[in-house]
Amino acid sequence: MIPPEHPVTDKDTGRLEAFSDGVFSIAMTLLVLELKVPPVAANSTPAQLASQLLRQWPSYLAFTTSFFTILIMWVNHHGIFRLVRRTDSTLLFANGFLLLLVTAVPFPTALVAAYLRTPAATTACEVYGFTFVLISLGYALLLHATRRNNGRLLLPHALGQINHRLRSCYLIGTPLYLLSTLAAPIAPWLTIAICTVLWLYWAIPRNELDGAFRA
Amino acid sequence: MIPPEHPVTDKDTGRLEAFSDGVFSIAMTLLVLELKVPPVAANSTPAQLASQLLRQWPSYLAFTTSFFTILIMWVNHHGIFRLVRRTDSTLLFANGFLLLLVTAVPFPTALVAAYLRTPAATTACEVYGFTFVLISLGYALLLHATRRNNGRLLLPHALGQINHRLRSCYLIGTPLYLLSTLAAPIAPWLTIAICTVLWLYWAIPRNELDGAFRA
Amino acid sequence: MIPPEHPVTDKDTGRLEAFSDGVFSIAMTLLVLELKVPPVAANSTPAQLASQLLRQWPSYLAFTTSFFTILIMWVNHHGIFRLVRRTDSTLLFANGFLLLLVTAVPFPTALVAAYLRTPAATTACEVYGFTFVLISLGYALLLHATRRNNGRLLLPHALGQINHRLRSCYLIGTPLYLLSTLAAPIAPWLTIAICTVLWLYWAIPRNELDGAFRA
Amino acid sequence: MIPPEHPVTDKDTGRLEAFSDGVFSIAMTLLVLELKVPPVAANSTPAQLASQLLRQWPSYLAFTTSFFTILIMWVNHHGIFRLVRRTDSTLLFANGFLLLLVTAVPFPTALVAAYLRTPAATTACEVYGFTFVLISLGYALLLHATRRNNGRLLLPHALGQINHRLRSCYLIGTPLYLLSTLAAPIAPWLTIAICTVLWLYWAIPRNELDGAFRA
Numbered sequence: 001m002i003p004p005e006h007p008v009t010d011k012d013t014g015r016l017e018a019f020s021d022g023v024f025s026i027a028m029t030l031l032v033l034e035l036k037v038p039p040v041a042a043n044s045t046p047a048q049l050a051s052q053l054l055r056q057w058p059s060y061l062a063f064t065t066s067f068f069t070i071l072i073m074w075v076n077h078h079g080i081f082r083l084v085r086r087t088d089s090t091l092l093f094a095n096g097f098l099l100l101l102v103t104a105v106p107f108p109t110a111l112v113a114a115y116l117r118t119p120a121a122t123t124a125c126e127v128y129g130f131t132f133v134l135i136s137l138g139y140a141l142l143l144h145a146t147r148r149n150n151g152r153l154l155l156p157h158a159l160g161q162i163n164h165r166l167r168s169c170y171l172i173g174t175p176l177y178l179l180s181t182l183a184a185p186i187a188p189w190l191t192i193a194i195c196t197v198l199w200l201y202w203a204i205p206r207n208e209l210d211g212a213f214r215a
Numbered sequence: 216m217i218p219p220e221h222p223v224t225d226k227d228t229g230r231l232e233a234f235s236d237g238v239f240s241i242a243m244t245l246l247v248l249e250l251k252v253p254p255v256a257a258n259s260t261p262a263q264l265a266s267q268l269l270r271q272w273p274s275y276l277a278f279t280t281s282f283f284t285i286l287i288m289w290v291n292h293h294g295i296f297r298l299v300r301r302t303d304s305t306l307l308f309a310n311g312f313l314l315l316l317v318t319a320v321p322f323p324t325a326l327v328a329a330y331l332r333t334p335a336a337t338t339a340c341e342v343y344g345f346t347f348v349l350i351s352l353g354y355a356l357l358l359h360a361t362r363r364n365n366g367r368l369l370l371p372h373a374l375g376q377i378n379h380r381l382r383s384c385y386l387i388g389t390p391l392y393l394l395s396t397l398a399a400p401i402a403p404w405l406t407i408a409i410c411t412v413l414w415l416y417w418a419i420p421r422n423e424l425d426g427a428f429r430a
Numbered sequence: 431m432i433p434p435e436h437p438v439t440d441k442d443t444g445r446l447e448a449f450s451d452g453v454f455s456i457a458m459t460l461l462v463l464e465l466k467v468p469p470v471a472a473n474s475t476p477a478q479l480a481s482q483l484l485r486q487w488p489s490y491l492a493f494t495t496s497f498f499t500i501l502i503m504w505v506n507h508h509g510i511f512r513l514v515r516r517t518d519s520t521l522l523f524a525n526g527f528l529l530l531l532v533t534a535v536p537f538p539t540a541l542v543a544a545y546l547r548t549p550a551a552t553t554a555c556e557v558y559g560f561t562f563v564l565i566s567l568g569y570a571l572l573l574h575a576t577r578r579n580n581g582r583l584l585l586p587h588a589l590g591q592i593n594h595r596l597r598s599c600y601l602i603g604t605p606l607y608l609l610s611t612l613a614a615p616i617a618p619w620l621t622i623a624i625c626t627v628l629w630l631y632w633a634i635p636r637n638e639l640d641g642a643f644r645a
Numbered sequence: 646m647i648p649p650e651h652p653v654t655d656k657d658t659g660r661l662e663a664f665s666d667g668v669f670s671i672a673m674t675l676l677v678l679e680l681k682v683p684p685v686a687a688n689s690t691p692a693q694l695a696s697q698l699l700r701q702w703p704s705y706l707a708f709t710t711s712f713f714t715i716l717i718m719w720v721n722h723h724g725i726f727r728l729v730r731r732t733d734s735t736l737l738f739a740n741g742f743l744l745l746l747v748t749a750v751p752f753p754t755a756l757v758a759a760y761l762r763t764p765a766a767t768t769a770c771e772v773y774g775f776t777f778v779l780i781s782l783g784y785a786l787l788l789h790a791t792r793r794n795n796g797r798l799l800l801p802h803a804l805g806q807i808n809h810r811l812r813s814c815y816l817i818g819t820p821l822y823l824l825s826t827l828a829a830p831i832a833p834w835l836t837i838a839i840c841t842v843l844w845l846y847w848a849i850p851r852n853e854l855d856g857a858f859r860a
Binding site for chain 3: 657660661663664665667668671672675678734737738741744745748749751752755756759760763764765766767768769772830
């Protein structure tokens with residue numbers, strides 16, 4: 001819990017957060033470039049345009065899924081940095097590694113949306129699941145970087161929450177994403193199902209989970 | 216009215232706003248990528264270039280319209296968050312849903328610009344009108360998220376303004392955008408006319424409307 | 431002079447500036463997408479690649495010119511908003527109109543770079559010069575918006591600087607950019623020369639010019 | 646005029662940093678647009694998709710390398726501006742020149758990734774090395790701009806660190822990048838090796854190097 005009376009000097013994390021926000025927001029927005037207006041013919045009918053638009057559904061699906069995936073990652077990033085008071089080089093690079101993975105998310109998502117109904121869905125889902133194995137390790141790395149040196153970079157009383165998030169990465173995120181990757185050759189839809197359930201799980205506010213976890 | 220003496224600790228909404236600003240500004244800027252320099256021929260005449268540039272008018276129209284549409288949405292977003300003191304997870308996700316719609320705006324706009332003079336204008340205008348039905352519901356969702364828990368997230372005295380904006384969504388925005396969507400099969404230009412009048416309406420500062428509404 | 435005891439509540443312009451910075455920085459960066467890696471052939475020689483890269487010089491020129499043009503506009507925008515204490519709706523929209531023009535800058539710049547050595551340079555330079563007529567009017571509009579209501583939105587003592595910048599727009603910017611547009615049919619290079627000299631002029635810090643102007 | 650004794654509320658560098666962060670984050674993210682989903686065929690097999698994805702390795706390499714290159718440049722930019730209290734026009738333009746080079750980084754990086762296994766690697770590596778010669782001069786220019794006027798723009802006691810960074814530019818960065826450029830016709834891999842070693846060097850926190858340098 002963050003004591004409300006704590007005097008925060010946030011210049012330091014301020015710039016890290018602004019920079020990260022830039023990366024998150026661009027990564028979320030860029031996929032809209034993939035939504036293409038169908039080529040215009042002077043006599044195209046309403047029904048033709050409607051069917052051309054509907055045929056683009058993998059693009060819409062990929063756009064929406066990537067957007068919410070990165071949004072949830074941003075909410076969790078925001079949740080972690082509310083606990084951080086200062087930065088050092090290790091934290092800047094751990095954060096940078098996570099941001100690299102954030103910007104990459106639209107690629108495996110678009111891959112799955114495009115190949116989901118072909119026999120190559122197996123490969124697409126392996127890439128997708130493995131991306132999130134890397135991302136859960138990226139969060140773990142970031143969390144380790146925040147709690148180095150006896151929590152000198154953290155706000156007082158924040159270490160417990162950091163440790164709880166780290167346990168979520170190692171006990172829930174990494175193994176289940178690994179399972180989803182290994183499940184792809186058996187049933188590509190299983191990869192998607194596991195990842196979707198996990199997104200819903202990460203979307204639940206951590207402090208509410210805290211209570212459930214301790215109980 | 217925001218009492219000027221109120222001590223705001225805005226770290227929380229600060230990052231939400233910075234992140235949202237990133238999404239708004241990228242969405243506004245990306246469409247410029249659609250403005251293409253006509254292919255150069257060594258002997259192209261001034262008149263040829265002029266006519267090639269003029270033939271691109273749907274791109275200019277789409278760029279300008281999207282830009283101002285998103286600008287007005289940003290002004291209203293800004294107006295709402297001036298009343299908000301804190302965020303929680305629900306607000307972050309409601310805001311995220313609205314941002315998804317913001318980034319999507321260039322697509323239906325470009326669609327209408329491209330198809331306005333073809334028989335398929337009907338379909339394009341249906342998509343356009345329906346996008347704004349969703350956007351008005353996105354604003355309603357955001358407003359509901361800000362006033363949960365007896366307005367605990369709001370600045371003192373802000374609840375009245377939030378409620379007034381919510382009434383504008385439900386009594387003006389949603390029904391008129393729905394009407395504009397249903398009007399498309401009858402007359403595509405009617406969709407555009409209704410939406411344009413509404414943009415002008417949203418562009419008027421809310422506090423001036425407050426007075427008119429109460430009178 | 432900004433009295434140090436003045437209690438600035440800059441939340442207001444803070445968000446306007448962050449949003450504007452987003453638009454400026456994206457507009458400056460997007461043109462790099464036009465720099466294309468020449469298509470790879472397995473046996474392409476160093477000399478071939480070098481000549482392919484050199485042939486792309488209009489892209490490099492357009493990228494660099496747009497970048498510095500928008501940078502100078504940003505520096506001036508920054509200079510104006512250092513004088514502004516608060517925003518209102520009129521200012522938000524005047525700023526939005528200027529930002530629209532900012533994002534459009536890469537287009538006429540690329541047009542001139544591409545057509546400069548063809549007979550169509552006339553048209554390209556007319557578009558280029560006219561863009562900056564609009565931009566100088568955009569700045570004038572922004573400056574008028576900041577000084578409405580007896581300078582209520584400005585910091586104390588800032589009105590003089592705003593008026594000086596407004597005079598620069600009306601007496602120097604607008605007429606000379608208009609002249610550069612009209613010069614295009616006579617000599618396209620004259621348009622470029624006038625605009626370049628003006629960029630150098632806008633790049634000089636205003637407060638240094640203040641002295642020269644008053645003298 | 647702002648009196649020089651004015652106690653600075655860091656609004657000033659705040660906006661410069663936010664603007665720079667926007668440019669850094671966009672430059673880092675844009676390259677993801679180069680990661681293309683391979684064209685879908687209804688009967689493409691998992692093995693085919695896997696080999697198509699693997700064949701794109703130069704894109705992945707370019708994306709990752711550019712990302713970390715710009716991240717390290719951001720960390721160093723961040724490190725410099727932690728020492729800066731105020732800005733002036735010279736600093737704004739020196740910073741703008743560095744940002745121009747930042748946004749250009751993805752281009753030579755993609756060039757090297759694409760041509761590394763062709764005879765044209767020589768040319769690609771010359772361009773690559775020379776870009777970083779320019780970047781080391783860009784940092785030197787920025788550092789000179791921060792320490793003008795007896796360090797009036799710097800925080801107290803910061804001049805020593807600025808001078809140390811300047812020595813790193815002139816004694817290590819510029820000559821070694823120049824060497825890497827000149828090495829390209831002999832062995833393109835040597836260019837890459839020198840630049841990579843230098844990135845690792847720049848990634849080490851400056852204050853740790855300070856100690857080593859003085860010893």
